[in-house]
Amino acid sequence: MVLCIDYFWLKYKKIKPSFDKDLFNADVEGSGYEYPMVLIQILMCNEKEVYEQSISAICQIDWPKDHLLVQVLDDSDDESIQWLIKAEVSKWSQRGINIIYRHHLVRTGYKARNLKSTMSCDYVKRYEFVAIFNADFQPNPDFLKQTVTHFKDNSKLGLVQARWSFVNKDVNLLTRMQNANICFHFEVDQQVNGVLFGFNGTTGVWRIKTLEDSGGWLERTTVEDMDIAVRAHINGWKFIYLNDVKVH
16 A cells, blocks of 8 residues: 555655756757776577577667677577577677677576676776676667766766666556556656666666776676665666666
8 A cells, every 4th residue: 555655745845866857968960978997798598589589679779889789698508599689799890890709608696697797808898888688688778878878977886777667568458457566666666866876787888987886797696786786876876767768
């Protein structure tokens, strides 16, 4: 009952994070905006059904090619799926996209170990931000322009988190109920400004310095997203949640 009241109160009062529209203008074309170096990581594990759509969507993100690197981080133990993913990466590489494939040979530690080992690569030092996506998410082309620009002139901002949306939400009663439950989480739990909330594990952009300052990804837990978020908050980093930026 209390949660329902909270939800309708937020709707009635139209409470949502407020940002400086002039400072964080998503339309940066022709504005003299200096595009920072951005790393995009797509995490996969035997994702035969969605790997192609995910890689395709991310390779079509609108950002200068020389300021962007896409990493496909594959935990698959099925060699046939590994070859499919490699072929898709090769296809986009031949089209001029800066994209690389990394297969995680040591599977202990799962997602956290995969992220940790990747962030230790020497070339990562060239990048200022990292956007993280699970394989079943396909961002719109303007995703980085709607998120990365929020870091401008905000040196203590460590994470910009976007909202999830679902393409199959109206398939049946079960999917409608699941959608209502998760939408409630985003509308109430995260529709706040300046209050602690966790990284959702995907559709977020981190300042790489924040990850380093907070000890990086640790394999001690299976909820590495919340673990790193708590450590970042303790170290004084701020988060922004963008309810209007949806990734399906």
